[in-house]
Amino acid sequence: MKQFEWLQTEYSELEKAGLARHLRTVMSAPTATINLDGHDVVNLGSNNYLGLSTHxxxxxxxxxxxxxxxxxxxxxxxxxxxxxxxxxxxxxxxxxxxxxxxxxxxxxxxxxxxxxxxxxxxxxxxxxxxxxxxxxxxxxxxxxxxxxxxxxxxxxxxxxxxxxxxxxxxxxxxxxxxxxxxxxxxxxxxxxxxxxxxxxxxxxxxxxxxxxxxxxxxxxxxxxxxxxxxxxxxxxxxxxxxxxxxxxxxxxxxxxxxxxxxxxxxxxxxxxxxxxxxxxxxxxxxxxxSPDLQQRLLKHAETLKTTLTKIGYTLLPSQTQILPVVLGEPQRTTDVAKALFAEGVFAPAIRPPAVPPGTSRLRVTAMATHTDTEIQKAIDGFACVTHLASQR
Ligand SMILES: Cc1ncc(COP(=O)(O)O)c(C=O)c1O
CATH class of the missing domain: 3.40.640.10 (Type I PLP-dependent aspartate aminotransferase-like (Major domain))
Known part of the structure; x- marks a missing residue:
């Protein structure tokens, strides 16, 4: 259908720029560790900050x-x-x-x-x-x-x-x-x-x-x-x-x-x-x-923020549970997200137009229901992929 050729052209342009998005399938409840596309991963990509959707x-x-x-x-x-x-x-x-x-x-x-x-x-x-x-x-x-x-x-x-x-x-x-x-x-x-x-x-x-x-x-x-x-x-x-x-x-x-x-x-x-x-x-x-939920959420966020900064990541100065790990270009950001996923950690890559060009990032979010072990697993995952993040 000639009328719709532009659809493919427009999509190919997105792919070329590293900006194409793909749906992934969550095969579990949205808990602190989820099954995403068949893999169990620590969930650093949820807005279910207090874990209440499964309470x-x-x-x-x-x-x-x-x-x-x-x-x-x-x-x-x-x-x-x-x-x-x-x-x-x-x-x-x-x-x-x-x-x-x-x-x-x-x-x-x-x-x-x-x-x-x-x-x-x-x-x-x-x-x-x-x-x-x-x-x-x-x-x-x-x-x-x-x-x-x-x-x-x-x-x-x-x-x-x-x-x-x-x-x-x-x-x-x-x-x-x-x-x-x-x-x-x-x-x-x-x-x-x-x-x-x-x-x-x-x-x-x-x-x-x-x-x-x-x-x-x-x-x-x-x-x-x-x-x-x-x-x-x-x-x-x-x-x-x-x-x-x-x-x-x-x-x-x-x-x-x-x-x-x-x-x-x-x-x-x-x-x-x-x-x-x-x-x-x-x-x-x-x-x-349950003020303890709020406290636990912010405590986990603080641990992630200080530790990721210590091991060399650049984080924007967040004061909350949302921690932007800035990587710059879209391709590098998706590469690091993929490598983290292989380490059992899900941190979504956020690219333009959701954020300004040149500021693509992993949007890392803590949950009150993360265990200390899950937070540590996330940190270990990040530590394994620092070499990809720092190729500038
Ligand atoms: C600041 C802000 N406002 C509004 C919305 C939209 O909320 P909802 O997902 O409930 O449609 C979002 C969701 O991403 C948001 O981050």
Whole structure:
């Protein structure tokens, strides 16, 4: 078919540049060691940071919900898909986030695509961190607002852009709380002060801070002790530390009421399966009552960070469970990932467009459920492949 020849050409170009991606098959539960493509490997590539997706209480809650409510929501939430499981989960999320109300979406990706166009329309200005997640970038595009990108975590640059933009009445600053590919934490206190000074709203994507930072895993806003729902809107996901699926936003009741009426990714899609909602709620309870999980996760991350640095790897200055081991070019990064895999360690290679060109990296993530033996096996694996990593 001539019409589709371009498909093969485009794919070949990706392959030539070392940027082609391939699906792999996980043949086990997403635990600290997984079976990937038939091989048992220490899992340094999971967002199931606290191991809650396989926690017995979470599984029981999911099974019970299926038995009572069946497998699907069977309707969009505004028609017939809004069970009381949603109400419970949203009440609990709002409490953990210190917000008046919360709203759950099908995924974190959908949440950003839905929230941003409601907050910022064509006449608004969005100020977005240069390393924000793709879902924020896509949400900004959908909004058709004017977007200005400030340099990563650079509060002075943010101020300069705002000072140049007095013609905009409605302004939205948007940032990851913990950056998904870098593991650093946004300087939220300073950004909050800027938002106050310039009369801007502040949207924080806490996908990777929730469950990890702050008291009871409340997230990045809790970590900084910021509580101001007049200015701050927190979004996040139930797909990382919570171990399930779904996105959420937490803020004022007025915000949530408007989103229910305006957020297209909320209105025009089917509700989440009951098991997913019940599992998330059970996971929140564990997250809230088990600070040891948070501590163990960050302890493992610290061990990996210091040891990998000591044996010669270049890590970006992460303060969290996300440890970027920067290797530069895509091919070297996939070569090191393959060699590690042969040593029984899975660390995913992250390449452009997920990260800027020249900064391809292994995105190493710890899990609270890793044993000390698994962490040591991971370190030994890295030690075996240093020669590949340092060929510059
Ligand atoms: C910062 C950030 N925001 C949003 C998302 C999207 O979340 P979800 O996977 O729940 O769609 C991700 C997931 O990778 C993320 O890292």
């Amino acid at each position: 017995p209480d979470v599984i029981t809650a999911a099974v019970e919900a299926i038995q009572v409510y069946g497998t699907g929501a069977s309707g969009s939430r505004l028609i017939s898909g809004n069970s009381k499981l949603y109400t419970t989960l949203e009440t609990n999320l709002a409490t953990i986030k210190g917000a008046e109300a919360a709203l759950v979406f099908s995924s974190g990706y959908t949440a950003n695509l839905s929230i941003i166009p409601v907050l910022a329309r064509e006449s608004a200005l969005i100020l977005s961190d240069a390393l924000n997640h793709a879902s924020i970038i896509d949400g900004c595009r959908l909004s058709r607002a004017t977007k200005k990108v400030y340099q990563h975590c650079d509060v002075e640059h943010l101020k300069t852009l705002l000072a140049e933009s007095s013609e905009f009445k409605r302004k939205l600053i948007v940032t990851d709380g913990v950056f998904s590919m870098d593991g650093d934490i946004a300087p939220l206190r300073d950004i909050y002060d800027v938002a106050l000074n310039y009369n801007a709203m502040l949207l924080i994507d806490d996908a990777h801070g929730f469950g990890v930072l702050g008291k009871d895993g409340g997230g990045t806003v809790a970590h900084f002790g910021l509580q101001d729902t007049d200015i701050i809107i927190q979004m996040g996901t139930l797909s990382k530390a919570v171990g399930g699926l779904g996105g959420y936003v937490a803020g004022s009741s007025a915000l949530i009421e408007l989103l229910v009426n305006r957020a297209r990714g909320f209105i025009f899609t089917t509700g989440l399966p009951p098991a997913t909602l019940a599992a998330a709620d059970a996971a929140l309870k564990i997250m809230n009552s």
